[in-house]
Amino acid sequence: MSKAGSSRRWLHEHIADPYVRQAQAQGYRSRASFKLLEINQRDRLLQPGATVVDLGAAPGGWSQVASTIVGPRGRVLAVDLLEMALLPGVEFILGDFGDAAVLEQMLGLLPDGADLVMSDMAPNLSGVRDVDQPAALHLAELALDFAGRVLKPRGALLVKCFEGAGSQALRVEFARHFEQVLVRKPDASRDRSREHYLIGRGMLPITP
């Protein structure tokens, strides 16, 4: 893309983008908040009193939405590779979710399991699809594996995915784990992006 073209895109994404302006006006840390708000309005994943895990939480837009809805009787456990400024009602772990020690720490903090595992994790995109797509799939698979270990029987999993090689196989894998699998592309997810979200509800007993 030309320099002029990339400046126009930057201007659009950071200034003209209504979700960026709305996030600033409403005190959300990222425009991503609106993706979760929209999905939740339709699918009612977040409930007062629920225990929620937020994978890839920084800068905290989803955690803000989740902690507001679960309220003081609920819990939000968030993890990210990047530092995240404290949020009331959110427990934060700094680390790589793919790291066994981080996983063990999180499991230790969830003795009674979770009602919702949500992952907005995305790799640092290189722009090379053959590199980015497997990296993104790997993160989605980590989230699915984790959900299998902590979700309560009526719990749900929400995971960011990217359309491309392996995305269909991931949906099949979701269908093996959940009674119901839904695909969502919220308005706040940029049209040109291959990003979408998978929801799994109702864990099934896994057959080998």
Ligand SMILES: C[S@@+](CC[C@H](N)C(=O)[O-])C[C@H]1O[C@@H](n2cnc3c(N)ncnc32)[C@H](O)[C@@H]1O
């Ligand atoms: C799109 S951002 C999340 C935005 C967030 N949902 C919000 O509302 O503000 C993706 C995040 O995933 C995190 N991430 C990527 N790989 C990760 C990993 N292996 N472990 C933990 N976090 C990871 C990145 O550091 C980044 O902050």
